[in-house]
Amino acid sequence: MTKRNAHETTEPAIVRWLLIATALVFLALFLALPLAAVFSQAFEKGLGVYLETLKEPDTLSSIKLTLITAAVSVPLNLFFGVTAAWAIAKFSFPGKNLLITLIDLPFSVSPVISGLIFVLIFGLQGWLGPWLQSHDIKIVFAVPGIILATIFVTFPFVARELIPLMEAQGKEEEEAALVLGASGLQTFFLVTLPNIKWGLIYGVILCNARAMGEFGAVSVVSGHIRGMTNTVPLHVEILYNEYNNTAAFAVASLLAFLALITLVVKTIAEWKVRQQLEH
């Protein structure tokens, strides 16, 4: 009878292997194959051509712009994420659920619309367009627009990671620190921050991946000016549309590397957060 029980709470071996095989074929086709294709196409003409492509001035300037964009938008959203999580997770107030829904909003908006809204405000025909033009300030089809659109699409990442984590951790430790005479900032940096460290890293790495990889929203606001308003993903598009396949994939492979690093850090952070919550 015990033998029958063990048998009946799992599937027969043949079914198990069939299911595993089907899942693996599906994932190989959709995940492993594209990943392999990026690198194979990138190195098609050898390492020399690959490195040559990456040294092109247009490529370098697109890398620079992508780094600048991430360097501005990630810290801003990090600061926002921490403050929002502090207010939402440690205090109770009416309208909390509405606030959480609103913070998540950029995730459910199409990237194209995320770019469009900034064109509607800052573009020539936009609300502030005439005023900006008379003061000679360019936002749309320039770097500030790219940064704004990137901040918008990466807006929720840190906050949505920290809110549930800080709610789960409660506020007893912070209360104890305050009772023992720590100041508010001391409490945050010495008690809260070490507790949320891995959740924070998780949110930041995903935020960064999206900031560096965003295509749709940035494409709408950038104006595609080569060497000026081209981020790395936009540069990939230009090279690809010029039928310069090897170059397009060489630049794309940088983003694929970034994606792999992101997955590694994310997996470690996820594991650490789980470990912490189980304690």
Place this chain on the structure above:
Amino acid sequence: MNIFKHQNNVLPGFGPTLGFTVFYLSLIVLIPLSALVFRTAGLTWGEFIATVTAPRVLASYKVTFGAAIIAATINAFFGVLVAWVLVRYRFPGRRIIDALVDLPFALPTAVAGITLATIYSANGWVGRFLEPHGIKIAFTPVGIVLAMTFIGLPFVVRTVQPVIEEIEVELEEAAVCLGANRWQTLQRVIFPMLLPSILTGFALAFARAVGEYGSIIFIAGNMPMVSEITPLLIITKLEQFDYQGATAIACVMLLTSFMMLLVINLLQKWSRRYAE
């Protein structure tokens, strides 16, 4: 305001953090999004309806929503399978595969787009085997479904996976003791528990697919009336300086996303009922 006074809480910083949260949220998200609604309000009702129901626009809805439903269905099926295999079975490489499931979240959409287009074009790795049989994927609506399946892949896996982890073996044992065979247990005990999370994952994958742009445009062929997705149509209108047209169509898409958000919230409430 009483709510700020009656906090039974010694922690500091509620006022400034909530204040900054609301300020930054308004500045970055709410005010820009409201621009879309106000811009649309500049159109008369008749103009608005005429714009958003023009034949080319209607065709783009059909392509976008149709492909998104098919892609989300494929993801629902394979997502449950992958989640089940990852949680219940042990095999070499399981952890690496588990981590790799999130690739579509991490890989920039433009990279996914050119890669899928290359693999499935006539002389690509997969395309060259399909082409002789008359099967065309790249530059057809099938390509759109493929790209949407790729970008929606993690959603169902990641919503269903934790639910399978939480299922207590006792439940399955109870079903066996009551005389159920394995298939009956799966069908009558396990599946009903997974259903809310499957639907949540389906809705998330669908919502993502409808708004997706980067990974699709490279593989879609972008032929008006046939393989043109709505987000691309918005960009086309914008490039022709038809701001009103772009805004009106964007408004329809935004309303759809809000409705999806509502559905997803309700589904999540429903799935939480099982968690308790």
